[in-house]
Amino acid sequence: MEYLLSLQNVDICREENVLFRDTSFTLHNGEFVYVIGKVGAGKSTLLKSLYCEIPIQKGEARLLDFDLRHIKRKQIPYLRRRLGIVFQDFQLLTDRSVYDNLAFVLKATGWKKKAEINLRIDNVLAQVDMQTKGYKMPHELSGGEQQRICIARALLNNPALILADEPTGNLDPETSSQIVQLLHDICREGTAVIMSTHNYNIVRSFPARVVKCENATLSDVGE
8 A cells, every 4th residue: 555654664863862763654645643652752853854854864764755864955845845734833924914824835835826826825714714814913813713824824735744743732622622623624635644742632532543652663552
């Protein structure tokens, strides 16, 4: 079976710390996976290695059509265009509206026609139930609304995979559940999701494959 992501016997380090040693992991198209583990176990490092912010030192690592071990710097933007990245702290541009945040990403990734940009923004805002919020500034939105906009941003270029790094870390329990439900809905439409979390209530409430970061490796802990 074809894998969207395949890591085979990889080592991943941050400075002198080896966070993953001789680790293997595979992800199928359209699969939802939680990555759990203690603070400092390597959850964020794993996701950062997938979008080439942290290098993979050893082993074989393929994501989509890219060899992560030997990827050239000029190829990295093309990889990232095929990924959606959702951060715990939102990382919205605070000096511009929701619409302008999304338009900025589209223009930066090669979209030029205003009508197409407008249509795509309308589509992703509708997908996250924020279609009336395009004119708002980030500070005018609640935390949950800001995270919905971040998910909309991640969807702009129809990614094959969304990497969600503790996306509920700054949200209350009810809002957290809404965000995770949204990610599961997106996954059911065909986009794979890797979500790091230390919220075991969410994992129990929205079942999916669970992989644990522990002892410098990844291991499946069931569904």
